[in-house]
Amino acid sequence: MDKYGLIGYPLGHSFSIGYFNEKFQNEGIDAVYENYEIPDISTLPEILDSNPELKGLNVTIPYKEQVIKYLDAISPEANAIGAVNVIRVTHKDRKTILKGFNSDVIGFTKSIEPMLEPCHKKALILGTGGASKAINFGLKSLGLETLFVSRSKKEGAIRYEDVTPQVVKEYNVIVNCTPIGMYPHTDECPNIPYHAMDMHTLLYDLIYNPDETLFLKRGKAHGATIANGLEMLLLQAFSSWEFWNGKEQL
Incomplete structure (x- = not known):
């Protein structure tokens, strides 16, 4: 099963988890969306390591700028803005590759x-x-x-x-x-x-x-x-x- 999620702190107000899990259920998509409430962005690699099924992440307050240093590539638009709120997670030769975008x-x-x-x-x-x-x-x-x-x-x-x-x-x-x-x-x-x-x-x-x-x-x-x-x-x-x-x- 594919996995998607949201990183931020705090996440009590999160809209995404309900939206995506309802989408997956309604459209018969074999996936789940989870919240990752992390008090520090430095724990991102730990989340990726313990969740190898992750295909994508949303990023919210306060990590939209801090997350950039963990990315392997960033879209021109996100680079111009200086903030990322969407990460695509792919795997190649046992390496996890993170690409950042901005949907805001x-x-x-x-x-x-x-x-x-x-x-x-x-x-x-x-x-x-x-x-x-x-x-x-x-x-x-x-x-x-x-x-x-x-x-x-x-x-x-x-x-x-x-x-x-x-x-x-x-x-x-x-x-x-x-x-x-x-x-x-x-x-x-x-x-x-x-x-x-x-x-x-x-x-x-x-x-x-x-x-x-x-x-x-x-x-x-x-x-x-x-x-x-x-x-x-x-x-x-x-x-x-x-x-x-x-x-x-x-």
Whole structure:
């Protein structure tokens, strides 16, 4: 039986395990998907050694960047983004070969593109982790100018206290790439001036549990268009299967 799985920490919110095991059952695929909740990326080789049936892995927080040093090859897109969330596992002459891809950018751009209006020219990206890099890549590929927002002072980013009402008016696409507001912390949201939002504002939250975060609710109350990360997840899962079983060459 083939095996697939997810590495990250923590994994209590994981969508993938239910999606793929249901897919395998419905389509008669002789495979299983498991969660590998590892407190440190250094245990990845141990997981691979003890699970020789592994054909592919998804990678989530906080390992999308850290995992790259363990890979034998990486797709040009994932290399440009600087983050990997899909790994194809193959075996050749007793050697395990790991190839890295990024499905975040595919899922995100396909889901947000139909929502973009001519007035959407600039975007704020809340957070600076591995997912935010893919979001930045995707937004730029769609022709938007981007600006990162960080809790601490970082090059190429502004801090939350610098997000004024004027900034919200100018950067009227706002994507939350942080875990703020994720279940069970549903009473939290990024600290930005929601009162400056209006019908031209587009809020996109990578979080899908709850399906409407406080970030989305507060924007919606001021007329913003909102979307959560569920469609992006479904598109990512489809892309993962393609990467694991496709003929993409690196």
